[in-house]
Amino acid sequence: MPPVAYWAIASLIINFVQIGILLRDLMPKVLPYDLQQIKDLFFVSMQTSDFIRLIKLSERGTSRNKKMLIKGAPVENLMLITKGQVYIEVDEAIIEVGPYHFIGEMSYFRDGKASTTIYAREPVDYLSWSYSDLRRLQENKPPLFMKMVEAMGKDIILKMLNQNKASKVL
Numbered sequence: 795m796p797p798v799a800y801w802a803i804a805s806l807i808i809n810f811v812q813i814g815i816l817l818r819d820l821m822p823k824v825l826p827y828d829l830q831q832i833k834d835l836f837f838v839s840m841q842t843s844d845f846i847r848l849i850k851l852s853e854r855g856t857s858r859n860k861k862m863l864i865k866g867a868p869v870e871n872l873m874l875i876t877k878g879q880v881y882i883e884v885d886e887a888i889i890e891v892g893p894y895h896f897i898g899e900m901s902y903f904r905d906g907k908a909s910t911t912i913y914a915r916e917p918v919d920y921l922s923w924s925y926s927d928l929r930r931l932q933e934n935k936p937p938l939f940m941k942m943v944e945a946m947g948k949d950i951i952l953k954m955l956n957q958n959k960a961s962k963v964l
Contacts, residue, residue: 819843828876832921835894836945844938851931852921857914862897865911869901871922872946878918883911895953899946902928 823842825833833845840848855873862880863869874896882889882897891897900909902925923942932939 863908863912873920873922881913896949
């Protein structure tokens with residue numbers, strides 16, 4: 795009966811490793827302030843471990859005194875502003891958008907081209923996800939991708955509400 799015992803031991807080891815992985819994922823993780831703000835605003839219902847997986851797909855970047863997106867030009871990344879302000883041209887008006895807003899999300903849902911021009915005058919820090927990484931995420935981990943789509947949709951709604959408030963003031 796030694797082969798049966800070996801398989802039983804191997805099965806126990808595999809089960810203990812999987813239990814360890816599950817427990818590690820359930821353990822609360824402390825996030826830096828800026829990431830905690832992002833999680834609280836866009837990914838409230840997401841487990842911290844899933845949020846960290848999503849953040850690991852991103853890259854940090856900085857922009858200053860340049861156009862981040864040009865209307866009609868191809869867009870390759872979804873960006874989330876973490877610090878600073880960008881200026882968006884909308885119907886010959888300029889709208890300021892600050893931290894914790896996405897840029898480039900409309901082109902992801904459309905034809906991959908920027909629907910507006912966005913400038914960064916002062917230093918702007920951001921997280922960016924390449925569209926190819928997002929498409930891979932959609933194929934490999936649909937629930938995680940849907941959380942990202944939900945966050946983009948929430949941001950679009952917030953921008954529309956802010957634009958309506960701004961137009962009522964004018």
